Amino acid sequence: MTKNKKYVLCLVVALLVCFAFSTTAFAAGKGDVAGAIENTWNDASGQIKTVVNKVVFPAIDLILAVFFFAKLGLSYFDYRKSGQFEWAAPAILFACLVFTLTAPLYIWDVIGL
Numbered sequence: 001m002t003k004n005k006k007y008v009l010c011l012v013v014a015l016l017v018c019f020a021f022s023t024t025a026f027a028a029g030k031g032d033v034a035g036a037i038e039n040t041w042n043d044a045s046g047q048i049k050t051v052v053n054k055v056v057f058p059a060i061d062l063i064l065a066v067f068f069f070a071k072l073g074l075s076y077f078d079y080r081k082s083g084q085f086e087w088a089a090p091a092i093l094f095a096c097l098v099f100t101l102t103a104p105l106y107i108w109d110v111i112g113l
Contacts (some may be wrong), residue, residue: 045113053104060100068093 072090079085 049108049113057100057104061097064093064097064100068097 068090071093075086075090
């Protein structure tokens with residue numbers, strides 16, 4: 001086969017695969033797309049809230065806690081070496097950690113869920 005025929009054949013196969021695995025979504029009734037999106041959001045918002053509260057926030061908290069204690073240890077070693085303790089980085093990490101630990105209590109009211 002020539003080079004052009006191979007490219008055309010690959011393109012045709014890719015298009016057929018796209019058409020085979022794609023679906024058309026229609027809004028129910030009079031074509032109210034905004035209503036369909038709103039209903040989908042209302043159905044999924046509870047699940048999204050649960051996943052964010054039980055998976056995302058704890059993962060972020062864990063990462064920030066590890067970084068906070070590592071930076072605190074490194075700051076202590078720098079203090080022993082130079083005699084001056086650098087508070088900025090541990091303070092910022094601690095503030096972020098407190099923010100993400102308390103975020104599930106108020107973030108959903110801010111967003112409006």
